[in-house]
Amino acid sequence: MMCGIARISPFFLFGGLLLGTLAAAENASSRGDDVTGAWTVEQVVASLKEEREPAVLFEEATHSSLLSAPLIVRGILRFTPPSRLEKEVLEPYHERYVVEGGLVTFESERKRIKKSISLGDYPGLRGFVEAFRAGFTGDAGRLMESYDTAIQGTRLKWTLQLRPRDPAGRSMIEDIVFSGSEGRINSIVIHAADGDRSVMTLRRGAAK
Numbered sequence: 001m002m003c004g005i006a007r008i009s010p011f012f013l014f015g016g017l018l019l020g021t022l023a024a025a026e027n028a029s030s031r032g033d034d035v036t037g038a039w040t041v042e043q044v045v046a047s048l049k050e051e052r053e054p055a056v057l058f059e060e061a062t063h064s065s066l067l068s069a070p071l072i073v074r075g076i077l078r079f080t081p082p083s084r085l086e087k088e089v090l091e092p093y094h095e096r097y098v099v100e101g102g103l104v105t106f107e108s109e110r111k112r113i114k115k116s117i118s119l120g121d122y123p124g125l126r127g128f129v130e131a132f133r134a135g136f137t138g139d140a141g142r143l144m145e146s147y148d149t150a151i152q153g154t155r156l157k158w159t160l161q162l163r164p165r166d167p168a169g170r171s172m173i174e175d176i177v178f179s180g181s182e183g184r185i186n187s188i189v190i191h192a193a194d195g196d197r198s199v200m201t202l203r204r205g206a207a208k
Contacts, residue, residue, distance in 0.1 A: 124168035
């Protein structure tokens with residue numbers, strides 16, 4: 001059976017994609033690029049090669065059949081080039097998830113634990129990490145090898161849906177839907193294969 005850290009990790013890996021896409025797309029808008037044209041997968045991935053925000057505030061609501069009400073947490077997402085992804089939960093408790101190289105580490109003060117797993121032992125997680133690292137390098141082809149993609153709308157109002165191609169990925173995630181406006185990501189919704197749902201939104205403001 002997959003341990004808890006392996007099950008929850010995909011819910012924050014996609015947050016790392018925000019850090020590059022948000023800053024780069026906003027830079028494109030500020031340069032006067034056409035914001036009425038269709039938004040493509042290639043444009044999203046290419047934007048990751050632009051200057052990134054090192055950290056961004058987030059709010060995430062997790063909906064689960066195991067919970068009587070949505071679990072809402074707030075914290076900071078960080079990306080450190082070339083491949084370190086970190087999610088730090090600050091409210092209502094403190095937890096930290098880090099993906100670095102081939103290792104995923106989870107720390108929790110309330111549970112008084114620190115665990116690490118190898119991505120090599122979890123093909124589904126490894127696929128997520130490798131695909132999004134490909135995104136950071138601007139390799140749209142590699143991303144689309146891992147996901148079926150669907151784009152709707154324009155830069156003024158668009159959605160990008162990703163569906164894992166690999167069986168290991170599909171066993172964890174049904175799809176991930178990014179929504180945005182004028183080059184700005186507003187939310188990421190992740191539908192888990194077991195019916196759970198995670199909704200992450202950005203909170204504008206200083207993050208360290």
